[in-house]
Amino acid sequence: MLPEQWSVSIASFRHQARIGMESTGNCQWFLEIVTTLGHEVWIGDAAKIRASDSRQQKHDKRDAQLLLRLLAEERFPRIWTPSNQQRDLRQLLIHTVTS
DSSP: OOHHHHHHHHHTOSSOOEEEEEOOSSOHHHHHHHHHTTOEEEEEOHHHHHHTOSOOSOOHHHHHHHHHHHHHTTOOOBOOOOOHHHHHHHHHHHHHHHO
């Protein structure tokens, strides 16, 4: 699904949602869409999420159910993520130091 299609799909949610997902390298576009639409995103420690599942084989549907269960049971292993302002400042610092 393209980012534009995600935006339309998520905009159809009637209520604000808390979305839990494993940490991944390239999800910034998704986070921006979801948070702009008023939803809350929790990024989880992938290793801890995987450790909480008795089956070690990855399976998308089962993984989604596991994330939902961890959120519902308030056991989601949330990690800290920088705000957009913090992310921008970090990039500015990196650029300043390496220039």
